[in-house]
Amino acid sequence: xxxxxxxxxxxxxxxIADADNSLxxxxxxxxxxxxxxxxxxxxxxxxxxAFAMGATTYEWVLEHDALLDQxxxxxxxxxDTPAWVFSHxxxxxxxxxxxxxxxxxxxxxxxxxxxxxxxxxxxxxxxGELAGAFxxxxxxxELILGVAPVTLGAxxxxxxxxxxxxxxxxxxxxxxxxxxxxxxxxxxxxx
Numbered sequence: 001x002x003x004x005x006x007x008x009x010x011x012x013x014x015x016i017a018d019a020d021n022s023l024x025x026x027x028x029x030x031x032x033x034x035x036x037x038x039x040x041x042x043x044x045x046x047x048x049x050a051f052a053m054g055a056t057t058y059e060w061v062l063e064h065d066a067l068l069d070q071x072x073x074x075x076x077x078x079x080d081t082p083a084w085v086f087s088h089x090x091x092x093x094x095x096x097x098x099x100x101x102x103x104x105x106x107x108x109x110x111x112x113x114x115x116x117x118x119x120x121x122x123x124x125x126x127x128g129e130l131a132g133a134f135x136x137x138x139x140x141x142e143l144i145l146g147v148a149p150v151t152l153g154a155x156x157x158x159x160x161x162x163x164x165x166x167x168x169x170x171x172x173x174x175x176x177x178x179x180x181x182x183x184x185x186x187x188x189x190x191x
Contacts, residue, residue: 002119002120002121002122003121003122003141003142004110004121004124004140004142005044005121005140005141005142005144006123006126006134006135006140006143007041007123007124007144007146008144008146008158009023009145009146009179010145010146011148011151011155012148012151013152013153014158015154015155015156016126016157017060017127017155018154019152019153021056021060022060023060023064025148025150026150028150029179030148030179040176044123044144048121049081049116049118049119049120050081050083050113050117051078051081051082051084051113051122051123051124052083052084052086052122052130053083053084053086053124054129054130055087055088055091056127056156057130058087058091062091062094065077067094068094068095071095071096071097074094074097075096078097082099082100082116083097083098083100084099084100084112085101085102086106087103106134106139107139110122110134110137124140128159128160129160131143132159135163135186136189140186141185141186142171142185143168144181144182144183145158145182145183146176146181147180149178163186166187167189167190168184169184169185170184
């Protein structure tokens, strides 16, 4: 059965981006190249039929990879998999990318994503607040966390809300290079 998954890298102290909303720390943590060979992302993404990200994540990827100047990079990364970008402001669209800009309630967007994904999974890219909104609506099935060997001290939190142990069940634990991958099944919200 298809799942909605928040698959992300996190620092040991629970941040998914640094105080400048950058992921450069992640590339530094992966510099040894050990993780790249063991990185499970390609296998994960092969099962993804649709994905969503917030405006900050989208803008970072857009700028970091110069996607407006080199739009084919998007297809290199994500093929023709449709993406939804949550934003309250107007954002530049990547030429040739299957992007839908949305705002508000995640439930109707999730329904559209599930229809587009067919029998494949939905990936919540980030940020943590967006993943939390899906969790709050009872639409997040799994957390897959690549814990990087770094502490940031501040930044964008992994999930900026309280989710207690009764909602989270550890279903997987793997070491890939210096990264620890933790997989948790997410139960329904209380009430």
